[in-house]
Amino acid sequence: MRPPAFLIVLASILSAWAPARQATAQASVGWIEIEGALADKPSPFGWLMGEPEPTLLDVVAGIDAAADRDDVDALLLRLREPALTMTQVEEMARAVARVRDAGKPVHLFTEIYGPAELALGAACDEVILQEGGAVSFPGLHVEEMFLADTLAWLGLKMDYVQIGKYKGAEEQLGRSAPSEAWDENISQLLDSLYDAMRAPILAGRGLTERRLDRAMQEAFFASGRRAIDAGLIDAEVDRLDLPAHLEHAYGGAITYRSNLLPDGRSGPGADALANPFAIFQLLASxxxxxxxxxxxxxxxxxxxxxxxxxxxxxxxxxxxxxxxxxxxxxxxxxxxxxxxxxxxxxxxxxxxxxxxxxxxxxxxxxxxxxxxxxxxxxxxxxxxxxxxxxxxxxxxxxxxxxxxxxxxxxxxxxxxxxxxxxxxxVPRDRGPxxxxxxxxxxxxxxxxxxxxxxxxxxxxxxxxxxxxxxxxxxxxxxxxxxxxxxxxxxxxxxxxxxxxxxxxxxxxxxxxxxxxxxxxxxxxxxxxxxxxxxxxxxxxxxxxxxxxxxxxxxxxxxxxxxxxxxxxxxxxxxxxxxxxxxxxxxxxxxxxxxxxxxxxx
Structure with a gap:
């Protein structure tokens, strides 16, 4: 059974990065790479292709594996063009806390930090930005669209009835501005979401409310140096220098463990689809x-x-x-x-x-x-x-x-x-x-x-x-x-x-x-x-x-x-x-x- 493609690529990258290793490594660092969005459930095609994309549960299980395994001394989380939701980050952060409770440091590395990535970083020991990258944490901005006038211009109208004055059903398409009830509803919700966005940064980065306010003012779009000075991240490192950065932190050569995610592969794999006879077997499987x-x-x-x-x-x-x-x-x-x-x-x-x-x-x-x-x-x-x-x-x-x-x-x-x-x-009806x-x-x-x-x-x-x-x-x-x-x-x-x-x-x-x-x-x-x-x-x-x-x-x-x-x-x-x-x-x-x-x- 061949390893997943991303592990092959990862192994080649690590071998290119790594200098000649000592006979005995001083530290073993687990490596988990997350690219793009994470799904909650497995892909319906996963069993067929044999190389399913990791789910949120897989990533959390991989982080927990770093906490439990004796051959892992620390963990590096690598984000590539992440599209994580805030709730996914909150779930991952709880697992990161378990790694740290086990006495193992956790490092986070990516090219651009937004609110979700910073919230995850706040749960880690070290937040590392790609040299030349950026940090953006201006706050929570919401744009509500009120389209009643637009629809009227087109000759359209939404005829709504709602039960519940805070429901907001008629707001979007039936009004030109928010009602008092909806304004109250959405405002208290945004207050809760904004507090939830700031809370992990305040706790994890050790910032006061006032200092975080200043940091957010600075980090509407900040360079690495500005973000470091604001207390939002810890270091700015080029990705090719990341192994050396970690080796310096752990005092010598490092062994990388990239096999933390659960192995959920059970299908025939993409190679089987190249065989015309195998395709007929798949159709019956x-x-x-x-x-x-x-x-x-x-x-x-x-x-x-x-x-x-x-x-x-x-x-x-x-x-x-x-x-x-x-x-x-x-x-x-x-x-x-x-x-x-x-x-x-x-x-x-x-x-x-x-x-x-x-x-x-x-x-x-x-x-x-x-x-x-x-x-x-x-x-x-x-x-x-x-x-x-x-x-x-x-x-x-x-x-x-x-x-x-x-x-x-x-x-x-x-x-x-x-x-x-x-x-x-011309309407034609039959029935009351x-x-x-x-x-x-x-x-x-x-x-x-x-x-x-x-x-x-x-x-x-x-x-x-x-x-x-x-x-x-x-x-x-x-x-x-x-x-x-x-x-x-x-x-x-x-x-x-x-x-x-x-x-x-x-x-x-x-x-x-x-x-x-x-x-x-x-x-x-x-x-x-x-x-x-x-x-x-x-x-x-x-x-x-x-x-x-x-x-x-x-x-x-x-x-x-x-x-x-x-x-x-x-x-x-x-x-x-x-x-x-x-x-x-x-x-x-x-x-x-x-x-x-x-x-x-």
């Missing part, structure tokens, strides 16, 4: 998805929540979470005796009310036989939080966003646009409510009352689910669309504990009586077969909704690519998921989503 010993299942809820099957990519390139797919996975989890507990990992702004309720029901069925806990990544809002309260215990990170207990209903009214374009539309979702006219008073009645029923059900899952919660102070982050969410009763996915898994395993190292972790829904992957690839180019079928024009592809480039790799996933969640309004008049587009910089 199935991924290995069954546990072979006691297991903790991780159920991934990653993306907007929709009815039907999950799709790997939709209109905007993001995956969707289908209720049917999740219920099938929950049935497998329920029926498998080797699975001793479930951690539901949620990164979702919400979506379909019907799908959210279906998944909640499935979780409660499993919970009758096995413990169900929840780990929140960046967000579990609206329908995402609906699912979260189906678990017994909720973990989240300091920057995780939860809440948005409210309901949205609406449609896009296009009658004005049709007139501008001289398009004559057939034209309810017509795009020609806003709702009448009676139609609006009907929608509000159904939405109130959904809201009451949502609140009852929250009260059942979070006994003692004060709905008057937490519902109606309010958003909370991290520690504030715990104080308000929406979550239980600060911790990452690995913490939830480890604690649940202990609860189930499983000794460390005596159980496996498996993600659900599991990887798909070759035939399923091909079918999804051919059918996943929808235009009308995430995962819908049809042809997608090159112009739309270019527009999506341009939007992704404009907002950047960190902001794009949130923008993509929020916009995809809004698409559910085209087919469902009532949804559980957080329909906000916030560009955080």
């Amino acid at each position: 199935e991924p290995d998805t069954g546990p072979t010993r006691p297991t903790i299942a991780v159920l991934d809820i990653d993306g907007p929540i929709v009815d039907g099957e999950s799709q790997p990519a939709g209109l905007l390139g993001g995956a969707s979470v289908g209720s049917l797919t999740i219920r099938e996975a929950l049935k497998r989890i329920e029926d498998e005796p080797l699975i001793k507990g479930v951690v539901v990992r949620i990164n979702s702004p919400g979506g379909s009310a019907i799908a959210s309720e279906s998944i909640w029901l499935g979780l409660r069925r499993v919970a009758e036989a096995k413990p169900v806990w929840v780990s929140v990544g960046s967000m579990a809002a609206s329908g995402g939080y609906y699912i979260a309260v189906g678990g017994e215990k909720i973990y989240l990170c300091p920057s995780s966003i939860v809440g948005s207990i409210g309901v949205v209903g609406g449609k896009l009214v296009m009658g004005g646009a049709y007139q501008k374009l001289s398009v004559n539309v 409510a057939a034209g309810l979702m017509s795009t020609l006219e806003p709702w009448t008073d009676s139609q609006r009352e009907l929608i509000r009645e159904r939405m109130t029923e959904t809201y009451d059900l949502f609140v009852s689910r929250v009260q059942a899952g979070r006994p003692g919660i004060d709905i008057d102070k937490t519902a109606e669309g309010r958003l909370f982050a991290g520690q504030r969410a715990i104080e308000m009763g929406l979550a239980d504990e600060i911790g990452g996915l690995d913490d939830a898994i480890r604690d649940l395993a202990a609860r189930a009586g499983l000794a460390e190292g005596a159980y496996d972790v498996m993600h659900y829904p599991g990887p798909k077969s070759i035939q399923e992957l091909i079918e999804q690839s051919l059918g996943g180019f929808g235009l009308s909704a995430p995962g819908a079928r049809g042809d997608r024009g090159g112009g739309l592809d270019l527009a999506v690519a341009a939007m992704r480039e404009l907002v950047g790799p960190r902001a794009w996933p949130g923008l993509r998921d929020a916009m995809a969640a809004l698409w559910t309004l085209r087919t469902e008049p009532v949804t559980l989503t957080a329909p906000r587009v916030l560009l955080r910089r």
